[in-house]
Amino acid sequence: MTDHDARIRHSWQANADAWTRAVREQRIESRRLVTDAAILAAVAEGPAQRALDIGCGEGWLCRALAARGSECVGVDASAPLIESAQAAGGGRYEVMDYAALIAHGESLGQFDLLVCNFALLDDYIAPLLGALRERVAPGGRLLIQTVHPWTACGDEPYADGWRLETFAAFGGEFSTPMPWFFRTLESWLALLAASGWRLRQLREPRHPDTGKPCSLLLDLQPLAG
Numbered sequence: 001m002t003d004h005d006a007r008i009r010h011s012w013q014a015n016a017d018a019w020t021r022a023v024r025e026q027r028i029e030s031r032r033l034v035t036d037a038a039i040l041a042a043v044a045e046g047p048a049q050r051a052l053d054i055g056c057g058e059g060w061l062c063r064a065l066a067a068r069g070s071e072c073v074g075v076d077a078s079a080p081l082i083e084s085a086q087a088a089g090g091g092r093y094e095v096m097d098y099a100a101l102i103a104h105g106e107s108l109g110q111f112d113l114l115v116c117n118f119a120l121l122d123d124y125i126a127p128l129l130g131a132l133r134e135r136v137a138p139g140g141r142l143l144i145q146t147v148h149p150w151t152a153c154g155d156e157p158y159a160d161g162w163r164l165e166t167f168a169a170f171g172g173e174f175s176t177p178m179p180w181f182f183r184t185l186e187s188w189l190a191l192l193a194a195s196g197w198r199l200r201q202l203r204e205p206r207h208p209d210t211g212k213p214c215s216l217l218l219d220l221q222p223l224a225g
């Protein structure tokens with residue numbers, strides 16, 4: 001485990017209660033106004049009978065998918081977040097980090113929908129993306145929603161690199177900042193192609209007032225071969 005990976009995981013242990021409240025009380029404006037609806041709209045455009053929510057957090061997306069008739073499995077490295085998810089229902093949840101998903105993912109079976117909603121935070125995610133090809137059933141797809149590079153870039157140079165999320169915008173309850181890896185659009189597209197995924201559609205859901213993109217939403221299919 002790298003130092004960054006350890007700090008990312010630690011933050012999701014320490015901030016689990018604050019995160020659960022922020023999500024369930026709809027405190028994050030971009031989620032409330034734009035990105036929750038965007039991922040659900042993208043899900044609705046294809047098969048979602050069996051869904052795997054990777055880095056599911058407190059489980060809101062599994063609950064939303066279950067309400068739409070999906071059978072959902074949620075996995076996450078954070079035990080307290082998985083406990084919150086289990087308490088609220090909506091699917092089967094397992095404490096499983098990405099390394100375990102790569103090594104033992106076959107125990108979960110295959111899915112016609114894989115979703116990573118703001119859950120790819122590390123720099124070295126190519127092995128995970130490669131392994132996810134084995135989890136997708138024929139005709140299935142992978143949806144990745146992540147921060148929009150141009151909006152998230154702020155005043156920093158537009159280049160891949162580590163950033164720090166303090167969660168200051170989400171209220172004062174978050175104790176532990178989280179490192180996360182910023183990727184340019186060029187870098188995302190190159191990484192996905194090199195990991196064996198074909199881009200079917202790219203969306204940029206926008207804020208209704210500012211018109212700025214709130215996220216980057218990638219709809220992917222395994223490359224043949």
Ligand SMILES: C[S@@+](CC[C@H](N)C(=O)[O-])C[C@H]1O[C@@H](n2cnc3c(N)ncnc32)[C@H](O)[C@@H]1O
Pocket residue numbers: 008009012023054055056057058059060061075076077078081096097098099116117118119120121
């Ligand atoms: C921003 S939260 C998003 C949670 C959820 N997908 C949502 O939309 O509310 C990021 C999630 O990724 C999970 N995560 C980060 N690194 C992980 C890893 N290496 N293995 C498994 N989960 C991880 C965290 O525990 C956290 O729940």
